[in-house]
Amino acid sequence: MSDFIIAIGHTASGNIGCGVIARLDESNCTRAIGSLVIAYLQEKGHTVNLLRVDESNNYNFEDCYVRANEANDIAKYSDVELYVEIHINAGGGTGPEVCVSGKSEIANQYAVKVSKGLANALNLTNRGVKTRNLIVLNRTVMPAILVECLFADSDDADIYNQEVIARAIVNGLVGVKSLGNNAWKLGWNRNDVGWWFCTDIKNKYYYTADNGWKEIEWDWYIFDSRGYALQDAWYYDESDKFWYYLDGSCKMVRGSTDKPLWVWIDDACYCFNEHGRMYCDCVTADGWKVDDSGIWVK
Incomplete structure (x- = not known):
């Protein structure tokens, strides 16, 4: 079975490096969704590694480097299929999107399925796959995706459901027949x-x-x-x-x-x-x- 790294975006709410706080608290949401994703993957027999940085940082992006370095350490001893980092978006838009570095066909294929699955599950616009210059995507040695599940500062917040989101992510990763x-x-x-x-x-x-x-x-x-x-x-x-x-x-x-x-x-x-x-x-x-x-x- 595939090995996955599930990374929780941002530090805990209230700390330096925490996520957006609007109609949804991103740091709290990512932790709730991430825990369920791990549980659902394990139910299906997959090996999962959790990466979570709760404490404050010296500056806003330190946790990104920490997660990337820890993921690369895991890869030294495990055959990791994919690194998945979970986030909630901001900026007043709507719908899910999945970010990739653009250089991994494996990551891109997973990104397409996860983004489409989230959009269908939440009945939101599929913003699709985006190529982004992000720390965790550039520094991890394995294929990596960063999932923006929906927006914290728009009407998306009204339909937030951590279980629906987690199931959709897992279905995009492994929830289909081989x-x-x-x-x-x-x-x-x-x-x-x-x-x-x-x-x-x-x-x-x-x-x-x-x-x-x-x-x-x-x-x-x-x-x-x-x-x-x-x-x-x-x-x-x-x-x-x-x-x-x-x-x-x-x-x-x-x-x-x-x-x-x-x-x-x-x-x-x-x-x-x-x-x-x-x-x-x-x-x-x-x-x-x-x-x-x-x-x-x-």
Whole structure:
């Protein structure tokens, strides 16, 4: 079973480094949600490590470094699948989002499922996966996600339910059947997690991240370490140093030799060439400028 690190965002309420205090007290909420997430994961047979810093810090972000360092120490002696840090958002918005560093396909795949699961469970707008430059995401050696469950300073607070939130997070992580528990057929298969591609029914062979990009019926796909095709997800290819995007059908989005393809993703517009590579910090083939994040400069 997968090993998880569940980290509680911020120090205890009232201390230096504590979370936002508005209609919800973030530090109290993260501790309640985190305890339930751990309990539900353990019920399913998973190994879980808790990271929680309650005491005050010398400055506001010291607890982030402490959690990251402790997570890396755990990874020396345990095969950690994912680091999950739990937060409550602020800023007057609505809906959950999950932050990633943008360099781990495993983290990105988990982030998509957790964000979607929270939005569905709470009946809120799915703010989706966000690439962020955050201490715990950058300093942990394992794939990592930071979950912003909902907003503490908006009407989201009225529907806060720690049990619903914890169940949704766990379902996004492990609350679905594994590949081996499903009826298999040659080619594409699907369960509650997503799609996978079987190449041999008898031996139950299927594509994984080790197989790299796979062309299937003239479209390109990439699979995670568990065998699921990336869906509504970014992918950074270390071999060519380009970003790609897999759409809701798990297909690589790409333009044509005559015309690049523009796609709106998370309220921003990105452009892709005929090979599926995202244009970045340049002028596109059709004459529009994009910044160093690939976003269209209006």
